[in-house]
Amino acid sequence: MAKRPTIHDVAAVAGVSRGTVSRVLNDDRYVSPAANAAVRRAIAEIGYIVNRNARSLVTQRTGSVVMVLSEPHEKLFEDPNYSVTIRTAVRRLADRDISLVMMVAGDDGDRDRVIRYVRGGHADGVFLLSTHAGDRMVDALVDIAIPAVALGAVIGRESVIPHAAADDREGARQMTRHLIEAGRKKIATITGPMDTPGGIQRLEGFADVLGRKASRKLIEHGDWTRLSGESGMARLLERTPDLDAVFVASDLMAAGALATLRAAGRRVPDDVAVGGFDDSSVALSTHPPLTTIRQPLADVAEETVRLLLALIDGAEHVESVILPTRLIVRESA
Template identity: 45%
Template structure:
């Protein structure tokens, strides 16, 4: 586990007095801002909130004694609201988590964060006293992690974090799934295989890309790589670029089903038949995979199970039971349909 923020050799965390000094107000006034008092002017509230954001201040929470539910868990998704509502992964994950939390009496509250103001709002939400946090879709070194550390809020991560951290995480076998996709394409005789990878600042994307490139390298074939952001539109654009670079491609592995669906659009517009000319495999086994034309072969990851496992881990942390191990890895499986 990481050392506390105020351990020897580390700078002490900011205090309410520090916030008050930065904002040019009294400590009592800063406290009234945190409690949402109507006695504080808009200008004072703005200065205090800016000081909180600049210093990274979060009210410390005492360790919670054992309890039997009745609280709330924050699911903080570090994506835009548009991305959250357009990608079925998030709904499936949170459905699995909510279903596991309900019998224990906990409600699941969703927060989407993308820009600075939304990160500040999420920090304030945590300050108000949630019992735990499920952190989903982290990019790079997530700025919320130091906030959660300082607040001592029980936290479970969705997926392997890029930056070292002591919080437990629940991941799926992204590397093995990508390798299974490549092996299936190779067994079908495909020799010119490209991939549409996800964002570089996400561990899931890196693991899927690594699985793809290492499986191809073992055969001496040269990988052809383009990038998307897991959305349908990005998959369509990436597929168009891949065809421009390698018009002789005979297969593509997309790191999400939405990107694979976008690739199908691009291939259809280019007059390429799937799977006759180009085979396509996605990743996720989201509902969209069954309704594309043709239906998508894909790597199934157990998204609902990932959510429920995260929920069980956060309950163990909140209730002071034996904490989960630092890493839980769930298996992926190849689902063969008509696209490959």
């Protein structure tokens, strides 16, 4: 059986000292670019594999980050936004040889498992996804003092959990203005959950533009699922049968709203214009294709990982990041 390559073999092939190889493996910033490149080439050439257990004893790091999705398990597979976020985070972390551990915290038992996992020292940082206001898990993570960031603000904890997000409020303004400019007079909305920043801020943007016309009877609340878009649209039609437009706070919920309108015999956009939010893969699969707000989700995920890596590397403070949105016009509005 061939002998497994060692750090000494890497040093010999790279023409550097064992200490230099060790510094490269531990991401030491004081290694010259030339030495770093030589070591990386040697590692690839001889097939050296880092012994994570030995490395963690030296660095006091696990080489992993835990991503926590605070939604029921089935949402992980229903909503395409999550796959974009996970894929981007995995790729970005791999650049630093850091693994991503996915945990779903849909109920109290799940949240307790996350807290035990993190408290046990199994992760170097936490990436929070779709966190709801008042989640006790967040307070526990703050007490543990592990580096933590969120994709989207954690309501009430914005000053202690840095985040990256799209400009939800302005995106909702863009869509609502578009519906008005299209000549629509009675515009309704289906919001996201009102304990999430997207739910709150997209409703605020809608109300910013409509003012007093944003009456309660024109507002329904969803939970980001297709089913909630279907049921929310049904309730809106029952209360306000003469509505002629609806801004739905996610593409997935908008797909549900379109199904309800179709079942009710309402033509889109002739009778009712429909606008979504995300510009996810769902927006191109609906009939008709969905006019929506593009949030740069991959860029937001990249920024969230960047913030987390900075904290893991010892930064005492990082600034939250808000990225702009863009109206994408298709056939639904």
